Amino acid sequence: MTVRDLREKYLRFFESKGHFRFPSGSLIPYDVTGRLDESLLFNGAGMIQFKPYFRGLAQPENKRLITVQKCVRTGDIEEVGDDTHLTFFEMMGNFSFGDYFKSQAIAYSWEFLTGADWLALDPKRLSFSVFEEDDEAYAEWDFWITPAGIDTATRVFRLGEDTNYWPAGSFSKGPPGPCGPNSEMFYWGGSEEPPSGPYTKEDWLRDESAGKWLEIWNDVFIQFDWEGHLRNPDRPADGYQKDGMPELPFRSVDTGMGLERTAIVLGGHKSIYDIDVFQPILRSIEGVSGTVRYGDSFEKDQAMRIIADHIRTSVFCISGGILPSNNGRGYVLRRLIRRAVLKGQRVLGFDKPFFHIVFDGVVDAMGSHYTELEEQREVIVKTLQDEEALFRKTLSTGSGLLQTELDGLDAGSTLLGETAFRLYDTFGFPLEVTIEIADEAGISVDVDGYEKALKEAQERSRGGQEREAVYSQKADVTELAVTDAPLTTEFFGYECTSGAGRIVRMQVSGEENGSATKVKVALDRTPFYAESGGQTGDHGIMIGDGFTIKVINTHKVSGVFWHDGEIQRTKEIPLQALLGQTVDAQVLAERRASIVRNHTATHLLQAALRQVLGTHVNQAGSYVGPDNLRFDFTHGKGMSQEEVGKVERIVNEQALANTAVQVYADLPIAEAKGKGAMALFGEKYGDRVRMVEVGDFSRELCGGVHVRTTGEIGLFKIVSESSAASGVRRIEAITGESAYNWVLEQTRRLREAAELVKSSPADLVPAVQKTLDSLRDEKRRREKAEMAAVSGRGAAADEEGNDVEQVGAVRVWFKNFGEVDQKIAAQGLDNRIASNPDLVGVIAVVADGKVTFICKCGSAAVAAGAHAGNIVREVAKIAGGGGGGRPEFATAGGKLPEKANEAIAAAPSIVKDLLK
Numbered sequence: 001m002t003v004r005d006l007r008e009k010y011l012r013f014f015e016s017k018g019h020f021r022f023p024s025g026s027l028i029p030y031d032v033t034g035r036l037d038e039s040l041l042f043n044g045a046g047m048i049q050f051k052p053y054f055r056g057l058a059q060p061e062n063k064r065l066i067t068v069q070k071c072v073r074t075g076d077i078e079e080v081g082d083d084t085h086l087t088f089f090e091m092m093g094n095f096s097f098g099d100y101f102k103s104q105a106i107a108y109s110w111e112f113l114t115g116a117d118w119l120a121l122d123p124k125r126l127s128f129s130v131f132e133e134d135d136e137a138y139a140e141w142d143f144w145i146t147p148a149g150i151d152t153a154t155r156v157f158r159l160g161e162d163t164n165y166w167p168a169g170s171f172s173k174g175p176p177g178p179c180g181p182n183s184e185m186f187y188w189g190g191s192e193e194p195p196s197g198p199y200t201k202e203d204w205l206r207d208e209s210a211g212k213w214l215e216i217w218n219d220v221f222i223q224f225d226w227e228g229h230l231r232n233p234d235r236p237a238d239g240y241q242k243d244g245m246p247e248l249p250f251r252s253v254d255t256g257m258g259l260e261r262t263a264i265v266l267g268g269h270k271s272i273y274d275i276d277v278f279q280p281i282l283r284s285i286e287g288v289s290g291t292v293r294y295g296d297s298f299e300k301d302q303a304m305r306i307i308a309d310h311i312r313t314s315v316f317c318i319s320g321g322i323l324p325s326n327n328g329r330g331y332v333l334r335r336l337i338r339r340a341v342l343k344g345q346r347v348l349g350f351d352k353p354f355f356h357i358v359f360d361g362v363v364d365a366m367g368s369h370y371t372e373l374e375e376q377r378e379v380i381v382k383t384l385q386d387e388e389a390l391f392r393k394t395l396s397t398g399s400g401l402l403q404t405e406l407d408g409l410d411a412g413s414t415l416l417g418e419t420a421f422r423l424y425d426t427f428g429f430p431l432e433v434t435i436e437i438a439d440e441a442g443i444s445v446d447v448d449g450y451e452k453a454l455k456e457a458q459e460r461s462r463g464g465q466e467r468e469a470v471y472s473q474k475a476d477v478t479e480l481a482v483t484d485a486p487l488t489t490e491f492f493g494y495e496c497t498s499g500a501g502r503i504v505r506m507q508v509s510g511e512e513n514g515s516a517t518k519v520k521v522a523l524d525r526t527p528f529y530a531e532s533g534g535q536t537g538d539h540g541i542m543i544g545d546g547f548t549i550k551v552i553n554t555h556k557v558s559g560v561f562w563h564d565g566e567i568q569r570t571k572e573i574p575l576q577a578l579l580g581q582t583v584d585a586q587v588l589a590e591r592r593a594s595i596v597r598n599h600t601a602t603h604l605l606q607a608a609l610r611q612v613l614g615t616h617v618n619q620a621g622s623y624v625g626p627d628n629l630r631f632d633f634t635h636g637k638g639m640s641q642e643e644v645g646k647v648e649r650i651v652n653e654q655a656l657a658n659t660a661v662q663v664y665a666d667l668p669i670a671e672a673k674g675k676g677a678m679a680l681f682g683e684k685y686g687d688r689v690r691m692v693e694v695g696d697f698s699r700e701l702c703g704g705v706h707v708r709t710t711g712e713i714g715l716f717k718i719v720s721e722s723s724a725a726s727g728v729r730r731i732e733a734i735t736g737e738s739a740y741n742w743v744l745e746q747t748r749r750l751r752e753a754a755e756l757v758k759s760s761p762a763d764l765v766p767a768v769q770k771t772l773d774s775l776r777d778e779k780r781r782r783e784k785a786e787m788a789a790v791s792g793r794g795a796a797a798d799e800e801g802n803d804v805e806q807v808g809a810v811r812v813w814f815k816n817f818g819e820v821d822q823k824i825a826a827q828g829l830d831n832r833i834a835s836n837p838d839l840v841g842v843i844a845v846v847a848d849g850k851v852t853f854i855c856k857c858g859s860a861a862v863a864a865g866a867h868a869g870n871i872v873r874e875v876a877k878i879a880g881g882g883g884g885g886r887p888e889f890a891t892a893g894g895k896l897p898e899k900a901n902e903a904i905a906a907a908p909s910i911v912k913d914l915l916k
């Protein structure tokens with residue numbers, strides 16, 4: 001059975017049991033309400049996106065759902081290349097939110113695993129684990145396997161909370177949140193027959209850790225709400241103290257079946273890389289050079305496996321909106337790409353960029369199910385190419401830097417772990433390469449020190465918390481709510497900026513600001529836009545009976561709009577009494593109008609960029625505020641002045657056309673995509689979406705607020721174009737009043753500049769040109785005069801013996817030229833030496849409060865033992881400086897120009913001493 005068939009079979013089985021298909025969550029862990037789970041780097045399990053459903057904070061349309069979730073787990077990255085570990089995998093899962101529970105979940109699992117129409121696995125090759133206290137799960141398995149002729153005591157084992165509670169270990173350790181026991185299913189993958197006869201838990205544990213029992217499925221029975229508090233609020237690492245574990249209002253099921261692992265079992269394979277989904281990828285790696293073959297050697301196979309795993313993770317990360325960078329998700333992606341490139345280069349001998357070529361293998365294998373791969377082809381290929389090129393450059397620079405470090409060490413000594421880590425962290429230079437090169441010089445590397453530095457860096461980028469942090473939340477301030485508080489806030493601010501709402505939630509921290517108390521309030525309905533999709537949150541005021549709340553930001557958490565504010569009371573009202581009161585909520589309308597202008601302009605900008613630069617341009621981030629807008633987009637190189645000008649012109653043409661902006665509030669996603677609507681790269685959308693359309697020019701999926709007609713934007717002006725990250729450019733622009741103020745400011749500057757050159761703005765350019773011309777003429781005149789003076793003095797000295805002293809076989813010419821241009825003085829010195837080979841010339845020039853000494857020795861003087869570097873060093877010492885150089889020529893600086901004469905005068909005696 002192919003991976004594709006298995007995926008489909010699973011979905012069809014659970015559809016036949018009343019489940020609905022639900023799309024995979026994005027790899028960036030957004031939940032179903034669109035909130036980003038800050039506690040996680042990646043989506044690593046099917047349940048992550050459903051957390052609000054388990055907690056009852058949001059309701060699914062159907063209580064039975066199934067997904068095939070794209071997952072990334074990088075905790076075991078070092079193991080990748082063996083038979084079972086992957087960093088990217090697909091997890092199939094069936095979910096019940098307050099519908100069926102343990103008994104039904106286990107019955108479904110049994111039927112799917114052993115049913116003749118489904119996987120038809122041999123029951124003798126299956127075993128199960130349950131939580132040690134879960135008698136019910138034990139009994140359920142007993143119910144199914146005994147009639148199949150299997151002794152339950154030899155196939156069902158009770159284990160502890162570290163393996164059989166979800167989140168792992170949460171029975172005693174927390175974190176707070178929904179949790180429950182789980183039951184895992186294993187398949188006998190050993191080459192010999194599965195064990196028969198007496199078989200104890202110890203036997204089972206031994207075989208499991210030897211990799212003979214392969215875990216394929218995990219059913220979690222979410223039942224409790226773990227309650228506890230941090231043992232030590234100042235040291236969260238000390239963990240939680242359990243307060244209790246009451247039952248949740250409803251029970252749920254979360255299951256996870258590893259698609260690739262199950263495919264190994266069904267195909268009777270030894271390794272995960274033998275399953276069909278990896279074949280096109282391995283073939284495309286073979287195709288890179290035409291000389292390597294999978295199966296040739298252990299070392300090469302392992303390199304190919306690592307490349308095959310990492311390419312999948314990389315392209316799904318990129319198609320999910322993650323780009324290589326130096327922290328968080330981007331850092332993980334960068335490491336994966338670099339690790340794969342390194343294997344290709346050093347083990348397989350791929351000396352040209354190859355990683356983007358392997359992408360075609362992934363498209364062959366998975367492109368029909370994951371259409372985003374083709375849709376994002378341009379960005380994926382470009383990102384892989386750029387990152388590989390950058391890394392290959394890094395490798396050659398890094399080798400140079402490492403060489404410098406090694407040059408300072410003797411053979412037999414050790415390179416500091418910190419140095420190895422710095423090479424890795426700052427330059428991306430991998431440890432294994434450092435070890436290899438150091439070894440060639442007979443130097444070892446302090447790997448422990450490296451690991452220590454690495455661990456610290458990893459903690460900074462929050463890796464390795466995938467299991468622990470599934471529900472954790474920061475400890476909160478006091479939150480008050482009316483009993484009938486709706487779960488989410490109704491936003492009515494698209495068409496207006498004020499209206500009535502009732503305070504249904506409050507957070508109070510007790511912080512005061514002068515006479516005002518800081519609060520966060522949530523209304524049942526609000527005209528305030530909460531920060532989202534780049535558009536900043538609204539400011540404004542809420543007026544109630546006896547109090548006003550000045551709102552200084554609005555943001556949303558799980559669909560609740562929170563207004564951050566300061567409350568002023570004109571009557572004695574306890575804060576608690578504000579709950580349930582109705583307020584007149586008024587958004588600062590002018591501020592909102594400026595934001596909205598910038599928002600629509602951002603849409604026009606994106607469309608114009610795609611017109612001018614190409615359709616590889618994708619939004620990589622945006623900020624839409626009242627004063628300006630910022631738009632980050634994927635594009636490999638800086639824009640030319642001409643391109644920037646074109647984009648700006650197109651947006652202004654659109655504004656002048658005064659097109660009506662049409663908003664479709666509720667459209668099936670397929671219809672919106674059919675109309676070519678731009679979706680935010682990496683963002684998650686439901687079945688129905690909101691689309692904002694500007695004539696035929698721009699269509700985007702967007703929840704933000706926009707102008708009614710484009711004319712409201714006024715003037716659109718790009719103020720900068722720069723780099724935001726590797727492969728990402730940033731445009732900052734202004735509209736409306738900001739653009740008008742910008743024009744005023746430019747005009748004022750022009751007028752001031754014109755006044756400085758006694759001209760008018762209209763004649764400014766020729767006037768500046770005239771000033772520059774006369775400055776240049778003046779400079780030429782001065783240089784000429786100086787040159788004449790330098791040469792004249794030199795000639796006179798030669799003849800009259802002034803400033804020249806005979807020292808043994810050489811003559812020393814020394815002169816302080818004062819504030820003469822250094823180039824001219826040096827030229828004069830050159831001329832003198834050219835015609836006097838026995839001459840040692842030492843001169844000084846002064847500029848910007850510093851003195852520079854230049855020494856030059858003729859060929860005969862050098863032959864007689866004169867050394868410019870040594871001479872100038874001694875001379876400069878007298879003027880508080882130092883320097884040195886070659887025997888023929890050297891310069892040095894001094895901090896004490898007032899000592900220049902004294903230093904220069906010492907030149908003959910210094911030469912004399914040095915010649916001795």
Ligand code: SER
Pocket residue numbers: 044045046047093166218219220254255256257
């Ligand atoms: N959340 C559980 C796991 O990831 C079951 O889906 O194993």
